[in-house]
Amino acid sequence: MKWYIIKRLLMLIPVLLGVSILSFSLIHLAPGDPAITIAGEHASIQTINAIREKYGLDKPITTQYWIWLKQVLKGDLGRSIVSNESVTKEIADRFPNTFELTMFSMFFAIIIGCIAGIISASRQYSILDYSFMGLALFGVSMPVFWLGIMLMMIFGVFLKWLPISGRISMMISFQQITGFYLLDSLLTGNFEAFISSLRHLILPSIALATIPMATIARITRSSMLEVLRQDFIRTERAKGLSERMVIYKHAVRNAMIPVVTVIGLNFGLLLSGAILTETVFSWPGIGRYIVNAVNMRDYPAVQGCILFFAFMFVIVNLITDIVYVYIDPRIHYG
C-alpha cells in the first residue's frame, strides 16, 4: 500500500512536467512577441522590457522554461493583463466559489445517483427502474449550459423561487474570512447571508450535478445487479436475512467499488461543466474567469488557470486511485 502510493506519486512527476510544458508553450505558440503577449498589447515599453528581463525572453527557450518554472513553483503565475492583479491572487479569490459549487454538486450527484441506482437494481424492470434509467439516459446526454438556462427560466424567471445569477444578493454585506461564503456566513453568525448564498447555490449545483448523477446512477445499478447475482448473496438470502439487510448491508458495500472510480472520473467532467455552469449563472469562479480571460486574450491568466485546473484534476485522480486500492483489498498494484 505504502509502496503503491509512493510509486503513484512518482508517476505524477512526468505528467506534471508535461502539463507545465504545455502551459508554458501557450505563450510561445500565441502569435506575436511573447513579451507583448505577457504584458498585453497596450503595455508601456518599460513594462515590456521588465517582462523580458524577468522571464529572460532573450535567452534560449530551455532557459526561459526553467526561469518560468521557478517562478511558478514559488507561486508566481504572473500578472493579469486586464486587472493588473497577480494571477495567483485572482485564482485564490475565486477558488472557494468553484470549490463550493463543485463539492455541492458532487454531494447531490453521489447521494441521489447512488440511491436511484440501488432502487433501480433492487426492483429491476419495475416502473421505477424504467423511469430512473430513462431519466439517467437523458442526463448523460444533457448540454449542461442549456439545462442551466432552463432551470434559470423555470425557477428563476417564471416561478421566481430562486435567484438566477451571482454568488450572493447584492443587498447583503458581510465579512469574508476564508472566502467560502457558506462557511464565512456561519462563522460570523450572519444567518441572512447564509440563506442568500445557499439559495444562489441551488440552481447552478443542480445543473452541474446532472451528468455525474446520471452516470453514477447507471453504474451503481449495473454494479448492484452484478453483485446481486453472486453466490454469497444467495447464501445470505438462504440464511433468511431480510431483503433490506441483504441489499443495504451486503450488496451495496460490494457494489460501491466501480462507483468510486466513476466518481473520480467524473471530477474531470465536473470541472469542464463548471466552466459552462459558471458562465450561465455569472458565478464568480475560476471557470468563468478562464472564459473571460480567453475572450480578452489575457494569456497569463489563461495559463495560470490551466495549470491550476490540470493540477487539481491530477490530484483528484491520484486520490481516486488510492481510495480504490483502499476499499478493494483484492487489488494489488505491483
Add this chain to the structure above:
Amino acid sequence: MDRKNNQLKETRTQELIRRLRYNKSATFGLIIVLILILCAIFANYLAPNNPSPSPPELFNALKPGFWSQKGIEGMPLGTDALGRCVLSRLLFGARVSLSAGFVAVGIAMILGITFGTVAGYYGGWIDAVIMRIVDIMFAFPALLLAIVIVTVLGQGLSKAMIAIGIVYTPQMARIIRSSVLYIKEMEYIEVQKAIGSSDRRIIFHHILPNSIAPVIVYGTLMLASAILDCAALGFLGLGAQPPTPEWGAMLSKSYSYIVSGAWWAATFPGLAILFSVLGLNLLGDGLRDILDPRLKI
C-alpha cells in the same frame, strides 16, 4: 476467394442490422440520427425561411411561434433577437453541428489510429513516448484542453473542430493501441510474420481491418460528445461565430432574453442538441453491445 469474402462481409452487415433491430433503444437512436442526417442534407428544402437574412428583419424580433396569436405566419418556432426564423436556423444548425462533429471525430480517428497503431505494433520507446504524451493530455479536462487549443489557434468553427479533434485523439489512440496489442499476439499474425509479410502489409491488411469494431463503437459515442463540446465552445463564444446558425452559439445569443419571457429562442436549440446527443449515445451503446467482443464474455 473474393466472392466468398464479399459474401461473408454481407452477412456480417446483415447480422449487424438484424441485431440492431432487436435492440429497441438502438433502433430509436438510429432513427433520431437518420432524421438528423436528413435535416442536415435537405436543410435548403425543409427550412421555411432564410436562416440569416441580411439585413436583419428587426421588426420581427422575438416573435413567438405557432402556440401564440402574436406569432408570425411561416415562422412556426418563432424568431430570435434579430428576427430570424428559429426553425430554419435549427435545420441549418443540424448541418453545422453534424459536420463539425464528423470533422472533429475524423481528425481524432486519423491521428488516434496512426499513433495508436504505431505505439501498439512497435512497442518499446516509441510506445512509451506516445503513451506519456497521451497521459499528459488526459491530465486536462476535455473542455479545458479544447479551450487551450482554441486560445492558441484563435476562435472560429473550423478551429473549434480541430481543437476537439485533437482533444479526442488520446482516447482513440488508447483504444486502438489496446486492440492492436491484442491482435498482434494472434496466431495468424505470427503466420504472416513467418511467411515474411512486411510490417506495412500486416498493419493495413490484417491488424487495422480487425480493429474496426471498437473504432465504429467509440467513433459513434465520440460523435455525440464532439457535438456537445462543439456546442459548448459555440456557447462560450469560442466556436462558431455569428451569423453561423450553430446551436450552441444560438443559445448564447438568446438566453438573456428569457428574462423578458422569450423562452423559445433559447429552448429549441438546446432540445436539438439534447436529442442529437441522445440519439448518438443510444446508437453507440447498441453498437457496443453488438460489436464489442469484450462484453460478450
